[in-house]
Amino acid sequence: MAVSAAFENESLSEKVKRTIVDxxxxxxxxxxxxxxxxxxAKEFGVSxxxxxxxxxxxxxxxxxxxxxxxxxxxxxxxxxxLAEVYFxxxxxxxxxxxxxxxxxxxxxxxxxxxxxxxREAAATNxxxxxxxxxxxxxxxxxxxxxxxxMLEIWDSLYVEARTMATVVRGHVDLHAAAEAxxxxxxxxxxxxxxxxxxxxxxxxxxxxxxPQE
Amino acid sequence: MAVSAAFENESLSEKVKRTIVDxxxxxxxxxxxxxxxxxxAKEFGVSxxxxxxxxxxxxxxxxxxxxxxxxxxxxxxxxxxLAEVYFxxxxxxxxxxxxxxxxxxxxxxxxxxxxxxxREAAATNxxxxxxxxxxxxxxxxxxxxxxxxMLEIWDSLYVEARTMATVVRGHVDLHAAAEAxxxxxxxxxxxxxxxxxxxxxxxxxxxxxxPQE
DNA sequence: CCAAAAGAAATTATCGATAATCGCTTGTGA
DNA sequence: TCACAAGCGATTATCGATAATTTCTTTTGG
Numbered sequence: 001m002a003v004s005a006a007f008e009n010e011s012l013s014e015k016v017k018r019t020i021v022d023x024x025x026x027x028x029x030x031x032x033x034x035x036x037x038x039x040x041a042k043e044f045g046v047s048x049x050x051x052x053x054x055x056x057x058x059x060x061x062x063x064x065x066x067x068x069x070x071x072x073x074x075x076x077x078x079x080x081x082l083a084e085v086y087f088x089x090x091x092x093x094x095x096x097x098x099x100x101x102x103x104x105x106x107x108x109x110x111x112x113x114x115x116x117x118x119r120e121a122a123a124t125n126x127x128x129x130x131x132x133x134x135x136x137x138x139x140x141x142x143x144x145x146x147x148x149x150m151l152e153i154w155d156s157l158y159v160e161a162r163t164m165a166t167v168v169r170g171h172v173d174l175h176a177a178a179e180a181x182x183x184x185x186x187x188x189x190x191x192x193x194x195x196x197x198x199x200x201x202x203x204x205x206x207x208x209x210x211p212q213e
Numbered sequence: 214m215a216v217s218a219a220f221e222n223e224s225l226s227e228k229v230k231r232t233i234v235d236x237x238x239x240x241x242x243x244x245x246x247x248x249x250x251x252x253x254a255k256e257f258g259v260s261x262x263x264x265x266x267x268x269x270x271x272x273x274x275x276x277x278x279x280x281x282x283x284x285x286x287x288x289x290x291x292x293x294x295l296a297e298v299y300f301x302x303x304x305x306x307x308x309x310x311x312x313x314x315x316x317x318x319x320x321x322x323x324x325x326x327x328x329x330x331x332r333e334a335a336a337t338n339x340x341x342x343x344x345x346x347x348x349x350x351x352x353x354x355x356x357x358x359x360x361x362x363m364l365e366i367w368d369s370l371y372v373e374a375r376t377m378a379t380v381v382r383g384h385v386d387l388h389a390a391a392e393a394x395x396x397x398x399x400x401x402x403x404x405x406x407x408x409x410x411x412x413x414x415x416x417x418x419x420x421x422x423x424p425q426e
Numbered sequence: 427c428c429a430a431a432a433g434a435a436a437t438t439a440t441c442g443a444t445a446a447t448c449g450c451t452t453g454t455g456a
Numbered sequence: 457t458c459a460c461a462a463g464c465g466a467t468t469a470t471c472g473a474t475a476a477t478t479t480c481t482t483t484t485g486g
Contacts, residue, residue, distance in 0.1 A: 011438095011439065011440095012439075012440070013439080013440090046440080046441090047440060047441045047442070048440095048441085048442090049439075049440055049441070050439080050440070050441095053439095069446090069447060069448065070447095070448070070449095071448095
């Protein structure tokens, strides 16, 4: 079978979705490529329905673009598109930071664990790991607000996938990427809500500019 | 035929979608109600596929909730849920305001038109109109950032639908609601980006608290 | 009388087939 | 030669039917 079978309890359309996400992220399906429903269905050994469903869902997250009656295409990860994502992250995470302060000040372990993960990944030169734990770190801030809607929206930005693409392609200094999170952690531990917001926003700005060569 | 036929060129699933949105907003499908695919299909005279597709899409916009293999349900518009929406709006619109400043300072007509619409609606005691133009006003701020992703996310919050529900049910003073937007307009015309952000956030706060009786 | 299990009913997920539509190619007439 | 229309191949949108799963009901054993 072509689609991953990792999560046994998953629906077909979810498996298909994960597979397509992977292939878009790793470049197997390059930007602009047309994704034909029946073609993918054949490739994955399923019928059109789950593929169509997966594509529609990915379209709502902007990983692909669906034009009615015409088809769906892999979105270009152009600089402009990435900039839009970073701006939205800035809005969400910046606002989330102050709201998350009480919870994370009381228990900063989610941030600490993520930082520890990043450091270990940096030590072993593990780009995947950096992407994962960096995502964990930022996600923890949103989680700590207790706002499920914001978390859902944040998740729909596919931060991990995009971070991975950036890290893998962009020759990012892994150690520096890990340590860049330290001031934010410290602000939650011993700073103020406003400082947290400020640092999160600055952090976002750095990365929204860095990734271009 | 049960589904509206207004836009002739629309796909079935879009017609179905619009119909469901209408019925959720006007309370025909009350919060918590289970929406059974084949049942709706029969009601609308279509097959399961377009209904399923419509429901999935509405699920991605959070108007309904889809639980895999279990069904989809109309989301409750509880106070908590509304608070989450307002917090996300605060994050998006607050951040958008400063970024929108140059464009709206140069040409504040979208805001002016929306305000004019609100005033007219208030004069004729038109709750629908207030909801529509108030939505236009806030949306214009997001539009002016030029960030399509943020606009899509903002749109997915169904601000107009929720505003309408609030206005219709909540005995809101229409004149006051209209005039509350004046300081924001003035800030874009003759203030600073930071002031815009500040006022937009305050405006959001007011309304995130007002609607409870 | 109650808890667990077996069976039945309802509903979602998926399938394979067909209808509708789109974009391209080819042919036609000026 | 070129604008345009008819025809064709490819693909999306929709259908009706079936498989898989969940939920509800009933039965069984203690």
